[in-house]
Amino acid sequence: xxxxxxxxxxxxxxxEALLRLASTGGLEAVSLxxxxxxxxxxxxxxxxxxxxxxxxxxxxxxxxVQRAGERIEARLAENPEQVTTRDVLRALMxxxxxxxDDSRREFLVSIAFFQRAVAAPELAAHYRExxxxxxxxxxxxxxxxxxxxxxxxxxxxxxxxxxxxxxPDALSQGLLLGHRTExxxxxxxxxHLDQLFD
Amino acid sequence: xxxxxxxxxxxxxxxEALLRLASTGGLEAVSLxxxxxxxxxxxxxxxxxxxxxxxxxxxxxxxxVQRAGERIEARLAENPEQVTTRDVLRALMxxxxxxxDDSRREFLVSIAFFQRAVAAPELAAHYRExxxxxxxxxxxxxxxxxxxxxxxxxxxxxxxxxxxxxxPDALSQGLLLGHRTExxxxxxxxxHLDQLFD
DNA sequence: GGGTTTACGATGCACTCGCATGGTAAAAGC
DNA sequence: GCTTTTACCATGCGAGTGCATCGTAAACCC
Numbered sequence: 001x002x003x004x005x006x007x008x009x010x011x012x013x014x015x016e017a018l019l020r021l022a023s024t025g026g027l028e029a030v031s032l033x034x035x036x037x038x039x040x041x042x043x044x045x046x047x048x049x050x051x052x053x054x055x056x057x058x059x060x061x062x063x064x065v066q067r068a069g070e071r072i073e074a075r076l077a078e079n080p081e082q083v084t085t086r087d088v089l090r091a092l093m094x095x096x097x098x099x100x101d102d103s104r105r106e107f108l109v110s111i112a113f114f115q116r117a118v119a120a121p122e123l124a125a126h127y128r129e130x131x132x133x134x135x136x137x138x139x140x141x142x143x144x145x146x147x148x149x150x151x152x153x154x155x156x157x158x159x160x161x162x163x164x165x166x167x168p169d170a171l172s173q174g175l176l177l178g179h180r181t182e183x184x185x186x187x188x189x190x191x192h193l194d195q196l197f198d
Numbered sequence: 199x200x201x202x203x204x205x206x207x208x209x210x211x212x213x214e215a216l217l218r219l220a221s222t223g224g225l226e227a228v229s230l231x232x233x234x235x236x237x238x239x240x241x242x243x244x245x246x247x248x249x250x251x252x253x254x255x256x257x258x259x260x261x262x263v264q265r266a267g268e269r270i271e272a273r274l275a276e277n278p279e280q281v282t283t284r285d286v287l288r289a290l291m292x293x294x295x296x297x298x299d300d301s302r303r304e305f306l307v308s309i310a311f312f313q314r315a316v317a318a319p320e321l322a323a324h325y326r327e328x329x330x331x332x333x334x335x336x337x338x339x340x341x342x343x344x345x346x347x348x349x350x351x352x353x354x355x356x357x358x359x360x361x362x363x364x365x366p367d368a369l370s371q372g373l374l375l376g377h378r379t380e381x382x383x384x385x386x387x388x389x390h391l392d393q394l395f396d
Numbered sequence: 397g398g399g400t401t402t403a404c405g406a407t408g409c410a411c412t413c414g415c416a417t418g419g420t421a422a423a424a425g426c
Numbered sequence: 427g428c429t430t431t432t433a434c435c436a437t438g439c440g441a442g443t444g445c446a447t448c449g450t451a452a453a454c455c456c
Binding site: 202229230249250251 | 412413415423424
């Protein structure tokens, strides 16, 4: 069996176990032993693939960002051409909301990573990439809608793209704490889109 | 010296030391020993005022929310009557931004508490109070501005109040990560107020 | 088919953690 | 003035931590 193990796959297995655990109680709270147990392997195996806990966390961080990005981009790609920009943005924002157990977990993990990135800025680079790219994409989408006459001239596509990215994130906090319902969050999104597209 | 110590004051002393530490590395990362050292007292003293770490964290949570609330309400109270609703809201939103070292720390602490509140919903009640109250106040402010004709009829004061509370919070994340400047965040706020008050 | 490399598993080590215990000195109460 | 209560401080304990070390079995290389 040795020698033929797929390193990348093994590291993903570990990262997924870590993410499962990190969603409750933060990132530092999970121990190597916990991760190993969750992944169904020994602690020695974990050490074999990651020399240090720090390294393991960094990899999991990359993996989580990549997964979230793929999920969102997949959602963007699946829409047929005939739907309106507004529909696309609405779907995107709803996808970004922490509604399902999975996305709630992802949201909590992203917060844990956020803390870590603030404390250790050199780690932040990993996930600094994705959001600006998404924001840029939305900006372009809005610009096209604006020239097509769906938006008034006075809105600033870049600023609105900013808001569109930020709003689901901010709403998710309320969802997690339980003082906002999914319907309420969706209504807030619809209201904002109403104001944007008149 | 014994018997005449002010319990509340002592607990505040400890809470402030805890908050100073919690801003880097989360809430669970700080140990009783760390807090005691930061507060300049012995660990036994900390134990004397808080039977358990959990209790200490809960008190610090209350204290932090109270302080943040007082700070924001003080900012709201200090404005003379002659300034416009827009100016009031602008000042409020800027105050909520994590710009100074202090407010950055406060923001990080609030995130740590957020995680904790999600994991232990019974603790969330403490700081579930303040934000709805602020949101309600803003809603009223907007409603008055609307009847005074400063706002168009088609905006929903409650929804806009939601956004006004959420936006600084979301912008602060970018500030903390370093991919947004203070000027940029302020510009985003001004843009949003521009769109609201036309 | 012997030697090297890979992939672990088991164990131990130094350290830190929250918390319990026991002591002590000083003020308060009578 | 003696007792009780308050406000600590010092110490220790058991559990858990990341990490290092050692052993070992299987696969690849020649």
